[in-house]
Amino acid sequence: MTSPTLSxxxxxxxxxxxxxxxxxSLDPLATFPSRFVPSAEVVAYLDGNxxxxxxxxxxxxxxxxxxxxxxxxxxxxxDEEWFxxxxxxxxxxxxxxxxxxxxxxxxxxxTTVMLYKLIRAAVDARPDRTEIxxxxxxxxxxxxxxxxxARERGLTVRYITVDKRYGVTTDQVSETVSDATALLVVSHVxxxxxxxxxMQEITAAAHSAGALVLWDLCHSAGVxxxxxxxxxxxxxxxxxxxxxxxxxxxxxxxxxxxxxxxEIEQPIWGWMGAADVFGMRVEYQPAPGMRxxxxxxxxxxxxxxxxxxxxxxxxxxxxxIRAKSIELTEAVLSFFDEKLAPLGVELASPRDSAFRGSHxxxxxxxxxxxxxxxxxxxxxxxxxxPDGLRIGLSPLSTTFSELRVGLEAIVEAMTHG
Ligand SMILES: Cc1ncc(COP(=O)(O)O)c(C=O)c1O
Numbered sequence: 001m002t003s004p005t006l007s008x009x010x011x012x013x014x015x016x017x018x019x020x021x022x023x024x025s026l027d028p029l030a031t032f033p034s035r036f037v038p039s040a041e042v043v044a045y046l047d048g049n050x051x052x053x054x055x056x057x058x059x060x061x062x063x064x065x066x067x068x069x070x071x072x073x074x075x076x077x078x079d080e081e082w083f084x085x086x087x088x089x090x091x092x093x094x095x096x097x098x099x100x101x102x103x104x105x106x107x108x109x110x111t112t113v114m115l116y117k118l119i120r121a122a123v124d125a126r127p128d129r130t131e132i133x134x135x136x137x138x139x140x141x142x143x144x145x146x147x148x149x150a151r152e153r154g155l156t157v158r159y160i161t162v163d164k165r166y167g168v169t170t171d172q173v174s175e176t177v178s179d180a181t182a183l184l185v186v187s188h189v190x191x192x193x194x195x196x197x198x199m200q201e202i203t204a205a206a207h208s209a210g211a212l213v214l215w216d217l218c219h220s221a222g223v224x225x226x227x228x229x230x231x232x233x234x235x236x237x238x239x240x241x242x243x244x245x246x247x248x249x250x251x252x253x254x255x256x257x258x259x260x261x262x263e264i265e266q267p268i269w270g271w272m273g274a275a276d277v278f279g280m281r282v283e284y285q286p287a288p289g290m291r292x293x294x295x296x297x298x299x300x301x302x303x304x305x306x307x308x309x310x311x312x313x314x315x316x317x318x319x320x321i322r323a324k325s326i327e328l329t330e331a332v333l334s335f336f337d338e339k340l341a342p343l344g345v346e347l348a349s350p351r352d353s354a355f356r357g358s359h360x361x362x363x364x365x366x367x368x369x370x371x372x373x374x375x376x377x378x379x380x381x382x383x384x385x386p387d388g389l390r391i392g393l394s395p396l397s398t399t400f401s402e403l404r405v406g407l408e409a410i411v412e413a414m415t416h417g
Contacts, residue, residue, distance in 0.1 A: 020400040023331075029316055029324050032396040039378075044406030046381040048394025049219060049359045052245030055308045065304055083277075086298045087290055089307065093244070093253055096313055098217070098236070099227035104255055106290045107303055111218060111239040111252040112141045113268075117293065118235045118254055119183065120149050121264040122212045126182035133176050133211070134185040135160040135168045137192060142185055142216055155182070165348045166355070167195030173205045181211035188226070189219035189357030192384060194329075194349045196224065196357045200231040207232065212260075218242060221253070222309070223325055223358045223395065225318040228255055235260070243358070243394060246306035251299045261289060270295035312396055321395045325358040328393035328403060332360040335407045343414050348388060359392040366414060373413040379406045 024030055036053040039045065045053060069077045089107045094100030108114065123132060132146050136159040150157045158181070160172045167190035177184055184206040189196050199215060206213045214235040220226065222243030228236055236255040240246035256264065265286070271277060273294040275285040286292035313321065329349075336347055340362060348361040364370070364387060371383040382390045389410070393403065 020331075020404040023327070023400040027324065027400070029320055029395060030399075032312065032316060033399050033402075035312065036397045041378050042380055043378040044380065044402045044409065045398070046379070046391045046393070046403070046406045048397060049242055049390065049392030050382050051248060052242055052309070052394060053397045054247065054305060055245065055312065058305045058308045061304050061308060065301075082298065082300045085300060085303055086294055089303055089310075090253055090290065092310055093221075093240075093306075094228075094255065096310055097222050097225070097244075097318060098255060099225065099229055099231075100255055101229055101258075103289055104229075104258055104261075105253055106293050107240070107251050107253045107306075108294050108298060109252050109254075110249075111216075111237060112145060113295075114237045114252040114254045115142060115145045115214075115216070116149070117266040117268055117295070118214055118237055118256065118264075119145060119185065120153075120267045122183045122214060122235060123149060123153055123155060124267075125260075125264045126212065129180055129182035129211070131156045131158045131178075131180045132183050132185065133158045133160065133173075133181050135162045135172075137162050137164050137167070137190065138185065138187055139191045139216065139218070142187065146185060156180075162190075165193050165195075165361075166190075166350055167193060168197050168202065170198055170201040170205050173202050174208075177206050177209040177211050179210060181206070181209055184211050184213045185216065186213070187216040187219065189224065189359075191219055192348070192388065192390075193361055194219070194357045194359040194390075196220070196350075196355050199226060199233065203232050203234075219357055219359070222313060223321060225322055229257070233257065240306045244306045245309035246302065247304075250302040250306055254293055256290065256293060261292070266293050266295075268295040272296055272298070316396060324395035325393055326353045326356075328395060328398060328400070329353065329356055329358065329360050331400060331403060332391050332393070332407065335404075336360075336362060339407070339411050343411070345414075358394070359390050361388050361390050363387045363389075364414070370410060370413045374406075374409055377409060377413075379409040381406065381410075 037056055086107045090105035091102040094105035132155055160176050168186050186197055203213050212234045217236050217238030221238040234257050239252055240250045269284045273287055273292045275287045346363040348363045350356045367387050367389045
């Protein structure tokens with residue numbers, strides 16, 4: 001893949017949101033949005049990249065969970081399903097969305113805690129190396145966890161300085177990683193700009209310097225197909241409450257390539273990751289395989305809603321989801337060129353869809369105030385200090401018509417709001 005350009009030609013006129021109803025009627029995924037719980041107050045939800053919407057069917061799942069699994073089967077459900085759920089759900093997530101063969105993905109902890117566990121494990125596996133490399137615009141939790149681990153283990157953090165409208169390029173990685181690098185950490189889709197990093201090339205570049213790589217998949221899991229196994233990825237962590245619609249606080253997932261599972265050792269030893277969980281032994285012996293990356297009791301309630309979303313993803317297919325995501329973000333760019341650029345709004349995301357995830361960021365000094373007006377009127381994008389609006393497109397729940405309503409509301413708030 002070639003490197004991204006900082007400028008690009010404006011999106012083709014007329015390909016915007018003007019024909020939104022027509023585009024909805026032609027959308028192969030048109031039936032999916034009606035399967036989500038409607039909101040009486042929201043006319044355009046453009047923040048699925050922060051918190052995905054719930055599915056109607058999840059109400060039934062919660063009901064039967066309370067009556068059957070929890071209410072009736074009670075503690076027997078641990079043996080019947082819950083004990084294995086972090087691994088069975090991890091395998092399903094891996095197969096449907098990550099390109100990961102079974103036995104390499106686990107659902108557990110929060111993203112922050114899972115990042116800590118896998119980053120600590122990775123740097124300890126390269127004791128002769130002294131640096132962790134990451135970009136200076138990575139998500140705060142990634143940066144803070146790395147800062148803390150570096151202090152704990154006496155390592156240096158080497159930052160790649162990125163253009164905040166884009167993200168980490170292969171060239172920058174090749175220039176920065178060296179035989180001192182224990183681990184490179186990159187977000188697949190940058191939380192600010194939506195920049196989509198080249199996972200395959202960057203992984204290869206880090207490997208050629210002998211470094212391990214950990215990918216943060218928070219903004220790509222469930223919306224951008226990946227091939228973790230085929231691309232030689234070592235480690236990955238992601239959240240499940242964005243495009244996997246697991247609900248607020250649903251747990252993270254972690255991927256550890258089979259070849260590394262016995263080489264690296266995660267630092268939070270708990271009974272649920274031990275070889276003989278109910279053996280109550282004096283000393284810790286890690287379980288074989290991915291179970292050793294679990295620490296304590298799995299958050300079963302938090303794993304319910306995402307199961308319905310995985311069913312939906314299975315039905316729609318990741319390729320169709322990615323295709324619609326591109327169409328939605330292209331529609332934002334066309335609208336931007338026609339109606340927002342003339343108002344002095346800046347684009348802070350890549351123009352080339354090969355380098356763009358599923359959100360588009362635009363900037364204007366008025367956006368803090370504009371966002372307040374939008375939220376009052378049931379249009380929900382997400383404001384990022386000091387002047388960014390992120391327009392998040394969730395292909396299975398967002399319609400072209402809804403997007404048009406939201407974008408027109410931005411113009412309205414800027415001109416009359
Ligand atoms: C890229 C990225 N990493 C990590 C996190 C969050 O971690 P946690 O789920 O522990 O809050 C987010 C949250 O939005 C994120 O965007």
